[in-house]
Amino acid sequence: MFGIDPLTATTLLILAASGGGTDGDKICKMPVTPKINIVPQAEETKYDYSQTMAQLQQYSMDTIDPYGFHGTTATQGFMKGGVMLEPKIKFGSGTLPMYPQAACVWYESIDVAIKLDPTIVLAKEVYNDRCMRQAVGDHERKHVKIDRMIVNKYSKIMGRKVYDALAQRGFVGGPVPRDQAQALADRMSTVVQQVVEHEFKKMDLERIEKQRELDNLEEYESVNAKCPKFNLTEEMMTGVKAAPKRTR
Numbered sequence: 001m002f003g004i005d006p007l008t009a010t011t012l013l014i015l016a017a018s019g020g021g022t023d024g025d026k027i028c029k030m031p032v033t034p035k036i037n038i039v040p041q042a043e044e045t046k047y048d049y050s051q052t053m054a055q056l057q058q059y060s061m062d063t064i065d066p067y068g069f070h071g072t073t074a075t076q077g078f079m080k081g082g083v084m085l086e087p088k089i090k091f092g093s094g095t096l097p098m099y100p101q102a103a104c105v106w107y108e109s110i111d112v113a114i115k116l117d118p119t120i121v122l123a124k125e126v127y128n129d130r131c132m133r134q135a136v137g138d139h140e141r142k143h144v145k146i147d148r149m150i151v152n153k154y155s156k157i158m159g160r161k162v163y164d165a166l167a168q169r170g171f172v173g174g175p176v177p178r179d180q181a182q183a184l185a186d187r188m189s190t191v192v193q194q195v196v197e198h199e200f201k202k203m204d205l206e207r208i209e210k211q212r213e214l215d216n217l218e219e220y221e222s223v224n225a226k227c228p229k230f231n232l233t234e235e236m237m238t239g240v241k242a243a244p245k246r247t248r
Helices: 124-128 130-169 178-214 217-225 234-238
Strands: 035-042 046-048 077-080 083-096 099-116 119-122 172-177
Touching: 035 130, 077 130, 083 178, 099 130, 099 178, 119 124, 119 130, 124 130, 130 178, 130 217, 172 178
Parallel strands: 035 099, 046 119
Antiparallel strands: 077 119, 083 099, 099 172
């Protein structure tokens, strides 16, 4: 694990005077206080330098080429590894003392893990050059840092959005016939998942935008300027050795 500050568990105290909820809240009471935990997690950055420069050129990148139509950009390294969302929702349920065939369902806990698993890929030729290894590696580590910042930002937003959605709809559902309790829990689960997935989509769009902002012409030129002795040859790019010149 590395430097992502996890959010502390948010304990939601549901008070009768807080407003929101449904008529069922007045009949169905929660025996426990529901908790919403949105936790960003990051694995240690891994490195892959098993592929050649020519092999890296075969990857399709979503970066917009800062050199435009008249330049050629060589892929010397990249950061891979997406952001994964793992929501877990735990429910409690019970019957009403006076109506044993009626059930209430409530949220006990909502845990959402936002996971990062970054890998920095460097071409063999780049890794074997001490200067380029550092220069390109530093650039790719900036991409990892951006992901960490975005995930931290949206973990806070996501927690608030989930709370607001449930405060409006209610943290407890019912009463319903006992044989409909599972269907009610499924609907309550869907509400949380829809809120979380909506914020996740917004996070992903901002993540792509911020990553593209980093891959600008000034940044590329800065990386190249650090290692002027590194000679990027056609053979590196294509993996094909130039034919020897014929002599008469």
